[in-house]
Amino acid sequence: MRARVATGALDLGKARALVGLAERDQIDLAQRITREDLNTRQVEVLAKACKQGDRHPQVSPGIPPPAPIKDPNLVRLENDLAEFFGTRVTLAYEGGRGQLVIDFVNLEILEGVLEKIGYGS
Numbered sequence: 001m002r003a004r005v006a007t008g009a010l011d012l013g014k015a016r017a018l019v020g021l022a023e024r025d026q027i028d029l030a031q032r033i034t035r036e037d038l039n040t041r042q043v044e045v046l047a048k049a050c051k052q053g054d055r056h057p058q059v060s061p062g063i064p065p066p067a068p069i070k071d072p073n074l075v076r077l078e079n080d081l082a083e084f085f086g087t088r089v090t091l092a093y094e095g096g097r098g099q100l101v102i103d104f105v106n107l108e109i110l111e112g113v114l115e116k117i118g119y120g121s
Contacts, residue, residue: 001026013040017047025050085113 001018004010010030017040018026029050033043074091081089081102088103104110114120 001030004030009034011040014038014043017044021047021050085116087113 001010001015005012005015010033014033015030018029021029029043029046032038032046038046071093074093078089078091081091081100085102087105087109090099090101090103092099092101102113104113
């Protein structure tokens with residue numbers, strides 16, 4: 001397992017869940033983790049089942065990973081811009097780059113947004 005973690009083939013959190021299993025079970029589960037692209041929670045469920053003697057444990061595929069926590073400053077700015085423009089605004093920022101999306105449901109709202117940013121004046 002150490003070699004898989006060292007090479008990046010297995011996340012430390014997932015490997016941690018395999019501690020205490022027989023070496024053969026660790027290898028089998030590590031291969032399954034890679035093959036099925038399991039998340040850490042699913043690995044923990046599988047490891048627990050193996051420790052309790054279940055040789056072929058199942059995991060539910062529908063456990064979505066938690067959404068990343070958005071920067072509170074971006075949330076506040078989104079809200080301020082949404083109030084200013086009168087429509088939903090979404091900001092995405094990652095790795096020094098970003099995107100600003102201003103939603104509109106009809107041309108009247110688009111015209112109002114364009115007017116507020118000074119377009120066509």
